[in-house]
Amino acid sequence: xxxxxxxxxxxxxxxxxxxxxxxxxxxxxxxxxxxxxxxxxxxxxxxxxxxxxxxxxxxxxxxxxxxxxxxxxxxxxxxxxxxxxxxxxxxxxxxxxxxxxxxxxxxxxxxxxxxxxxxxxxxxxxxxxxxxxxxxxxxxxxxxxxxxxxxxxxxxxxxxxxxxxxxxxxxxxxxxxxxxxxxxxxxxxxxxxxxxxxxxxxxxxxxxxxxxxxxxxxxxxxxxxxxxxxxxxxxxxxxxxxxxxxxxxxxxxxxxxxxxxxxxxxxxxxxxxxxxxxxxxxxxxxxxxxxxxxxxxxxxxxxxxxxxxxxxxxxxxxxxxxxxxxxxxxxxxxxxxxxxxxxxxxxxxxxxxxxxxxxxxxxxxxxxxxxxxxxxxxxxxxxxxxxxxxxxxxxxxxxxxxxxxxxxxxxxxxxxxxxxxxxxxxxxxxxxxxxxxxxxxxxxxxxxxxxxxxxxxxxxxxxxxxxxxxxxxx
Amino acid sequence: xxxxxxxxxxxxxxxxxxxxxxxxxxxxxxxxxxxxxxxxxxxxxxxxxxxxxxxxxxxxxxxxxxxxxxxxxxxxxxxxxxxxxxxxxxxxxxxxxxxxxxxxxxxxxxxxxxxxxxxxxxxxxxxxxxxxxxxxxxxxxxxxxxxxxxxxxxxxxxxxxxxxxxxxxxxxxxxxxxxxxxxxxxxxxxxxxxxxxxxxxxxxxxxxxxxxxxxxxxxxxxxxxxxxxxxxxxxxxxxxxxxxxxxxxxxxxxxxxxxxxxxxxxxxxxxxxxxxxxxxxxxxxxxxxxxxxxxxxxxxxxxxxxxxxxxxxxxxxxxxxxxxxxxxxxxxxxxxxxxxxxxxxxxxxxxxxxxxxxxxxxxxxxxxxxxxxxxxxxxxxxxxxxxxxxxxxxxxxxxxxxxxxxxxxxxxxxxxxxxxxxxxxxxxxxxxxxxxxxxxxxxxxxxxxxxxxxxxxxxxxxxxxxxxxxxxxx
Numbered sequence: 001x002x003x004x005x006x007x008x009x010x011x012x013x014x015x016x017x018x019x020x021x022x023x024x025x026x027x028x029x030x031x032x033x034x035x036x037x038x039x040x041x042x043x044x045x046x047x048x049x050x051x052x053x054x055x056x057x058x059x060x061x062x063x064x065x066x067x068x069x070x071x072x073x074x075x076x077x078x079x080x081x082x083x084x085x086x087x088x089x090x091x092x093x094x095x096x097x098x099x100x101x102x103x104x105x106x107x108x109x110x111x112x113x114x115x116x117x118x119x120x121x122x123x124x125x126x127x128x129x130x131x132x133x134x135x136x137x138x139x140x141x142x143x144x145x146x147x148x149x150x151x152x153x154x155x156x157x158x159x160x161x162x163x164x165x166x167x168x169x170x171x172x173x174x175x176x177x178x179x180x181x182x183x184x185x186x187x188x189x190x191x192x193x194x195x196x197x198x199x200x201x202x203x204x205x206x207x208x209x210x211x212x213x214x215x216x217x218x219x220x221x222x223x224x225x226x227x228x229x230x231x232x233x234x235x236x237x238x239x240x241x242x243x244x245x246x247x248x249x250x251x252x253x254x255x256x257x258x259x260x261x262x263x264x265x266x267x268x269x270x271x272x273x274x275x276x277x278x279x280x281x282x283x284x285x286x287x288x289x290x291x292x293x294x295x296x297x298x299x300x301x302x303x304x305x306x307x308x309x310x311x312x313x314x315x316x317x318x319x320x321x322x323x324x325x326x327x328x329x330x331x332x333x334x335x336x337x338x339x340x341x342x343x344x345x346x347x348x349x350x351x352x353x354x355x356x357x358x359x360x361x362x363x364x365x366x367x368x369x370x371x372x373x374x375x376x377x378x379x380x381x382x383x384x385x386x387x388x389x390x391x392x393x394x395x396x397x398x399x400x401x402x403x404x405x406x407x408x409x410x411x412x413x414x415x416x417x418x419x420x421x422x423x424x425x426x427x428x429x430x431x432x433x434x435x436x437x438x439x440x441x442x443x444x445x446x447x448x449x450x451x452x453x454x455x456x457x458x459x460x461x462x463x464x465x466x467x468x469x470x471x472x473x474x
Numbered sequence: 475x476x477x478x479x480x481x482x483x484x485x486x487x488x489x490x491x492x493x494x495x496x497x498x499x500x501x502x503x504x505x506x507x508x509x510x511x512x513x514x515x516x517x518x519x520x521x522x523x524x525x526x527x528x529x530x531x532x533x534x535x536x537x538x539x540x541x542x543x544x545x546x547x548x549x550x551x552x553x554x555x556x557x558x559x560x561x562x563x564x565x566x567x568x569x570x571x572x573x574x575x576x577x578x579x580x581x582x583x584x585x586x587x588x589x590x591x592x593x594x595x596x597x598x599x600x601x602x603x604x605x606x607x608x609x610x611x612x613x614x615x616x617x618x619x620x621x622x623x624x625x626x627x628x629x630x631x632x633x634x635x636x637x638x639x640x641x642x643x644x645x646x647x648x649x650x651x652x653x654x655x656x657x658x659x660x661x662x663x664x665x666x667x668x669x670x671x672x673x674x675x676x677x678x679x680x681x682x683x684x685x686x687x688x689x690x691x692x693x694x695x696x697x698x699x700x701x702x703x704x705x706x707x708x709x710x711x712x713x714x715x716x717x718x719x720x721x722x723x724x725x726x727x728x729x730x731x732x733x734x735x736x737x738x739x740x741x742x743x744x745x746x747x748x749x750x751x752x753x754x755x756x757x758x759x760x761x762x763x764x765x766x767x768x769x770x771x772x773x774x775x776x777x778x779x780x781x782x783x784x785x786x787x788x789x790x791x792x793x794x795x796x797x798x799x800x801x802x803x804x805x806x807x808x809x810x811x812x813x814x815x816x817x818x819x820x821x822x823x824x825x826x827x828x829x830x831x832x833x834x835x836x837x838x839x840x841x842x843x844x845x846x847x848x849x850x851x852x853x854x855x856x857x858x859x860x861x862x863x864x865x866x867x868x869x870x871x872x873x874x875x876x877x878x879x880x881x882x883x884x885x886x887x888x889x890x891x892x893x894x895x896x897x898x899x900x901x902x903x904x905x906x907x908x909x910x911x912x913x914x915x916x917x918x919x920x921x922x923x924x925x926x927x928x929x930x931x932x933x934x935x936x937x938x939x940x941x942x943x944x945x946x947x948x
Contacts, residue, residue: 029604033543033591038604041538041619048539064515065522069507070593070624070640071566074573074581084581092545092591093570093583097628099548099562099592107548107558109567109590111628116583117507117566118573119544119593130503130512139811145515150544150624154571154585166544337613 005288005349014231019160021281024349025290028160035158035165039274042350043161045298046277047168051148053200053296054170054272057192063144063172068126070150071117076125079250083124086217090154092119092165119152124218124243124269127173128251135265137256138177142185146172161278162235162474169273175253175265179244182266183221186242189270190223193238201276202293202402203227203283204410205237206433206469208459211441216269220244226458226469228410229282232431234458234471237279240270278474284402290351291373293402294395299332301370301391302352304343306359319363323356326388348376353398354391374398414469420445427453434470441468479762479823488705493634495755498823499764502634509632509639513748516824517635519772520751521642525622527674527770528644528746531666537618537646542600544624545591550599553724557598560691564628566593566639593626598692598717598743601647602725609739611730612651616659620646635752636709636948643747649727649739653718656740657695660716663744664697667712675750676767676876677701677757678884679711680907680943682935685915690743694718700932700943702884703756706905708932708945711753714744752948758876764825765847767876768869773806775844775865776826778817780833793837797830800862822850827872828865848872888943894919901927908944915942 006024010017022028027043039047055065071094077084098111120126127145135143152166172189176182190207197203205227215222219241226234248254248265256262284291294300303324305316317335324333332352334343340357347355356370368387371379372394382390413432417423423446426434438460440446450456450470458469480498484491496502501517513521529539545568551558572585594600601619609617626640646663650656664681671677679701689696693715700708722728722739730736758765768774777798779790791809798807806826808817814831821829830844842861845853846868856864887906891897897920900908912934914920924930924944932943 029607031543031600032547032603033545033600036543036545038543039541041540044540045538047541064519066515066518067513067521067642069505069510069512070626071507071510073506077573078581088573088581090572090585092568093573094566094593095569095583096567096590098564099551099567107552107562109569111564116570119568126505126507129506133503152544168541 005345009287010230015159017287018278018282021285021290021349022160025351027277027281027290030160033165035155037158037160037164039168042298043277046280046292046296047274049296049298050196050200050276051170054192054196055148057196058146058170058172061144061188061192062142063146063174066145066147067149068123068130068147070120072120072123072126074116074118076129077118079125080218080247082246083218083250087121087153088118090156091121092152092154093117094119120149121151121153122269122271123147123149123151123171124173124247125251128247128253128267131173131175131248131265131267132252132254135175135253135255138258141177141255141265142174142181144172144174146170159278159474161274161281163275167274169271171269171271174268174270175248176267177255177257177265179266182244182268183242186221186223186240186268186270189268190225190238190240193240193270193272194225196272197225197227197237197276198403200293200295201280201283202399202406203237203279204403204407206410206459206461206464208461208464208469210239210459211457211468214457214459216241216243218243218246220246224459226433226471226473227279227283228413228433228471229279229474230285230409231282232413232433232472234433234469234473235275235279235282236458236473237276238270238272241268243267243269282474283406285351288376289349291402292351292353293399294353295399297351297353298330299352300330300395301327301332301354301356302347303331303333303356303358304340304347305333305335306340306357309360312360312363315363316358316360320358323358323368323384327391348373353395372398374401424449427455431472433458435464435467436470438466438468479819483761484704489633491761492752492756495759495764495823496634499825501751501755501764504634507639509629511632511634511638511640513642516772517751520754520766520770521748523770523772524670524674524750525644528666528670529622531670532620532644532646535618535662535666536616537620537648540619540621541623542594542597542604542621544594546594546597546600548590548592550603551592553599554692554721556720557692557724561595561627562592564630565595566626566628567591568593594623595625595627596743596745597621597623597625597645598647598721599725602721602727602741605647605649605722605739605741606726606728609649609727609729612732615651615729615739616648616655618646618648620644633752633948635748635755637749641747641749643745645743645745648742648744649722650741651729651731651739653740656718656742657716660695660697660714660742660744663742664699664712664714667714667744667746668699670746671699671701671711671750672877674767674769675754675757676873676880677711677753678877678881680884680933680935680938682933682938682943684713684933685931685942688931688933690715690717692717692720694720698933700907700945700947701753701757702887702907702945703753703948704759704883705756706887706907706946708907708943708947709749709753709756710932710947711750712744712746715742717741717743756948757880759825762850763823765876766825766827767873768827769873771825771827772804773826774804774869775801775806775828775830776821777805777807777830777832778814778821779807779809780814780831783834786834786837789837790832790834794832797832797842797858801865822847827869846872848875898923901929905946907932909938909941910944912940912942 096109100110102108205225210222570583574584576582679699684696
């Protein structure tokens, strides 16, 4: 039996394996605050890297960053009927603005607000208020604004990164003069996410449109990328909504068009959150822990000194330092006091793409011993110069392999069903995506069966004309 | 009389001038949410630039970024007596987690929480909870964590950037094995802020220690940089606290030392917020609007095409485009549809360091006409190549001039008083800093007079042994 670095394997229990990966890689902790997590430095560094790439891509689309209030007046929510239905149910409500000492000395809320506020679950309404002032003429359009922020939705069952009451995200809000531009923009921003996912996260998904019941409350159309996790479940990685005039009407975003006529604008909104880190974990990691695509890994490589004879300590450390400098950014020389074998396993569990071990022999022979995280069995030694020359290629190849595996997992796990009699069987073969004719959407027998097997409508993929995908989801 | 780009001058009414600068430069709007502002793209771009520089400096100190929950349980606040006294008074309290339709169809809070939460006014207590798990042995120390986040303090009188209920900031929290290291760290992090302020924001201040009554609730010592605004008032630009063992004891942050003994750790916390943008505005701006130091300006230069004859439009635009590329990052070619004179005044009010105007003449003669924002009267024309060669130097010189002016304003407006009889006169000469012997701190006559003239103890500057500075403050 192969020994693994985690106590539990994917096959034994996927959800528990996931928790174990998160804990052992020190990505996040559960917190004392209901449903909220603490994002630890190693997990946050992944988010910073994703954010940096996405921020550049968003700005390249002519979008500007801004910041809007955390609190939203209740009456703003009330303005858009579907929206309130979708978001008002579970949210944090601020009702007081002071604390006072109670009778037993503990603190009690005081200073009751005339009108309560909610903590933003999303910011369409509060940003809409600003747009209604900023947008006056067709010359002001398109107006494209993005916000990096924390949001809150009171979740009953939470799982780190995947579903937490508070999470971090970016929410883009664009306003246009006509319906076509808004539709085009919603699809374009989905493309931005797809590029990020494929090129940086090595995650392939099915991009398509949400069915009527699954779209964003108040949207005309919602687009998404449904990625497939290693257990066959779907993870909605991001969303991009064409909101039509629904929110511009409720927020009063009007402009004078070229003919001097006043009309309501059209808007989109689009977001990606820390949830994508959950997707990243479940897409690539293995029974030894986290596996990170090199482009967003906090460290592309870690250098571990292997000191068996203390007289060589200086030599080895110097060689490691020099190597670190030669390799450039995002490389760690781990000269902490921990045992070498502990370091080795820690970095395996933390998913560092390339682990380098330098002992007296490597120094004497001017060589580099290394292991790539996508194949921990493949240990190699190269001459120092040869390794330096191969380094970037090794990282690129690792990205490519992770991407290929991910795409293969997706492709191999879609069952196509055209005969309703065969649907039950397809739900029973294990967790896979099931592709059925779009017309089946809403069929009562199908719905009942989906409920029984915990399947839901994931999306109508752009590249699968006339089909809708069913899947179990996170 | 000189005509100015703003409706009001500093001398006429400094607070109104400030609001006008903020509004006309499109930095921020007041929002419908009590005491909260909307940070507009141009204002947010300044914050992003400051953040980028500060983030690198913080990481160079071995600090790692992380993220902690927005909500804090009430009992956490109760743990540190002085802290609760300082922060519990005015804060947003979350008491419910759901909204329901009320009788009249409006939304009403429902799902009352057993224990309310407050929105973080600062995160010592919630981060302390994590430290109490993460810190076990002396080998874990020092542990240095920073968080970029929004915080909330329910303010009664608010002013954009200077005092808002919600603001953005970074809060650093470091833990050490002994008292000396904590003290050293609190001073070191203040030095990081000083470098940022001097080298990037061109703001000089008095760095020193807060007096007993003015320090952070729960701190052993609070250090600050008190900058002087153009109206002579003080602005506390940042703070760095040595918290001793006060918070490690209340949070239970213990470690096993090298002798195997368990003991409480020592901690610091240090923060800088969007308030610094208020300092930036009031330090350098003039009666024509915002003046931005080049290193943190959203655009270092703006190129405005001046088209008097439409046949030359293409020539001029091409010349501008080429110039923009030659000048590199953070340069805008403003080819919007606005009138040339409007563009010119808009960019003056927005404080862009170098305004370039390109007309047919400049194209024909291969020249560049430009004006530097620190001296709008000094219009110059240089040959294209000569201008490109001088460009970085012009920006550096502008930074230097802003810094010199700022330092001169500080130096020239400190009145030294050693005779208590002369103190009233010093309060009456206008708004200046007043330096008095440290021993006067707490003197009842002085306190009464300070209250009357709205002066407060600002700090005991490191470089003014035995003195304490009195000032009016923002």
